[in-house]
Amino acid sequence: MTGFAIPTTSTFWLRRAAIPAGTLSVDAAASLGEPRHGYLYDADILIENGRIAAIEPAGTVGEGTDLQSRIVFPTFVDMHTHLDKGHVVARTPNPDGSFTGALTATGADRAAYWTAEDIALRMDFGLRCAFAHGVGAIRTHLDSFAEQAEISWGVFRDMRARWQGKIALQAVALTTIDQYDTPFGADLAALVARSGGILGAVTRMSGVDHGAIVEIDRLLDLLFAQAKRYGLDVDLHVDETDDVAAFTLPRIAAAIERNDFTGKVTCGHCCNLALQPDSVAAETIAHLARLGVTVVSLPSANMYLQDRHAGRTPRWRGVTLAHELKAAGVPFAFATDNCRDAFVPYGDHDTLDSFRFALRVSHLDHPYGDWAGAITQVPATTMGLTDCGLIAVARTADLVLTRARSFDEITSRPQADRVVLRGGKVIDQTLPDYAELDGLTEAAPRTLAGPSAA
Template sequence: MAILTVPAAGNVWLRRAAIPAGTLDDTSSAHLGVPREGYLHDADLLIENGVVAAVEPAGTISDGVDLAGGIVWPCFVDMHTHLDKGHVVRRTPNPDGTFFGALTATGADRASFWTADDITARMDFGLRCAYAHGVSAIRTHLDSFGEQAEISWGVFRAMRDCWEGRIALQAVALVTIDQYEGAFGITLADIVERSSGILGAVTRLSGVDHGSIEEIDGLLDRLFLQARTRRLDVDLHVDETDDLAAFTLPRIAAAVERNDFQGRVTCGHCCNLALQTDDVATAAIEACARLGITIVTLPSANMYLQDRSGGRTPRWRGVTLAHELRQAGVAVAVATDNCRDPFVPYGDHDTLDSFRFALRVSHLDHPYGDWGGSICRVPATTMGLPGLGAIGAGRSADLVLTRARSFDELVSRPQSDRIVLRAGRPVDTTLPDYAELDYLAKAAPRATNGPSAA
């Protein structure tokens, strides 16, 4: 197949595109009908003045750019990241690859180095990577302990303004849930409200000890009270452990119901759901479906951290029950999570790479179905971004064009030759050089600043 080129200006038909099921808007999906092989719609796309002007069955026209069956995506939506932690792996590595090692190393790095300038530089690097890969929206969790909250949220607000029109940014407060017990919980909620953010927490107590599981209920009530009062959505880090007793997902569902919480609720990770007995897992999943809770699976992080012990091969995958959740009607998104930090020393802010990994790890195949929507339309809906995450007539032509003609081809190669269109025009996909960050290892430490979170 010839190297794919797209005109830099003017109107154009993109012929013989393959669009994954779950990535079209409802009107275009109905117009194209049943997808080929159950997961690909064959289509011709008309781009006019930066907008997808028409989505027609393949073969409708005979001129334009021939994509030869290459898969076309809407620009990706990554709804669970940690831009404030990213790219410190050379400065402060995880000593043993464990969850505890990640907590300790991150806490040390944050306490020593996280000035506004430091966070800004690393966040900007990560956003430039994401933009080049074709990401249109990101939700980042921000460590928000003590005085760090004002620093990190201030950086976030500035970055959101700076990147407006390129990447839509949202942020979530990340602390251990016991931080909502006292006055600081109110202070933090005020910061989040002022920043138009999302309230969040890790559903464990400070450190790695979950403490008394019953304590979580009252703390969840306090969190949901602050969120409800301020009309904030909630996004939680949930059950990143193989401890069956530390199972908080059903308690979160009960708190949503008990507090009559009407905002959007998202739960990331949910690792130990996969270790529960079938009846316990089914009950928790049914509660999530009934209450409209979105689940985010993060296999790149959980495969790295969960069940790790030196000199021993892990016995379980560490990922949540994606299939069972979807079958029950729960919205399931795939996201990247950490990038080149103590929690995950790898990654490049590439949501497509995370999907390729999730497809293999969680067996999102046989059939592929509409899992493609898990990195675009599903997270865009949860994040309240109706203009993003889907292909359809009248929508901005923000597209990612690949040469892969099937998911087996998509997964087999990294798609580093992808073309990214923003408003119908190709953008520079050159990635920033890691050498830009070499100075981080020589940065001078600052004063100590509080505990750590996931």
């Protein structure tokens, strides 16, 4: 960060930091008074031996690094990604940009190339990008079909161990909902339990795009039964379609109650909630709030895939009802989703970039409020992380220092000159070179049996 000298000593002050609402502990926020512009708390932050030792009103101290009211975030929490799919766009692109095209391309790429070595190379590349951008925790979905499940989960377990202390990693089994009506569904739940993972599914049937599922209630019951058997949380891909009739979100809420499920439930995407009649949407949202279900919006993916038709401009945004969900008390997060694959051919595992996009797409302004918590505190709480996603006394000094002094500056420039502190120390933010991935297109194809991927 040009112009800011971050000390290398064990104790130092960061003066005049601007901390966004939603990323600051309740006690610290109360001690700092009213936030500037309604969403930025001005503070002096004391860092001692890698932890935050004090948070005082700006101007309390006269010595230290003066951030000149620049915005400081805690490291980001990206709770919906697909690290196993990433960075294959050059070798297996989406043929037409559609959801069906993404399914077809991903299935072909997985069947041809997804050895443990291939997944590990791409996953490590993605994690190095995320770390350099200031991401402290990631939840990734893993395509979990037939023989592929054992391969991908094995790679994930190794990556989780290798990245411990840098990025906290969680994984979710991603399969179609009908797989829980087969012996494989039981085997998959056992694998997830052995791997310390989260049980998941996409609410569509194998080999087809989204649509109404006649037996959705029974299939959800089978999934929740396996989750209860092993004490697993659940994370679902839900309603990625503009088909109003294919609306499973209220069915999920009903299944949680019917099965007396007490674990955490997360629903990602929830696209067609935005197309439901107001009364139906309100009733569904209230039900989710009562149950404490977390909803995650993925604007990058949904803006790319939803309402895509050749030669026709999309008529709707594809994103879910962020304002209504949050106002009702539903825990709400934004995340990056796919990166440089058939579902989203763009991105760099940068949660701040996804937040900048969400600010504009979902109108998170006038006022800005505490939306920054949607990429920090809320996902950290859902993921059960106790030293991540929040700026608070006694927390590890894992911080992202930007040049921006307001969210309009955040949205106007990519903040490529941000500085990331981990344990109070500046990290090397050199991004991996794309040339490292050149060999991916030369990998020997392989044959893998099993149904098509989600």
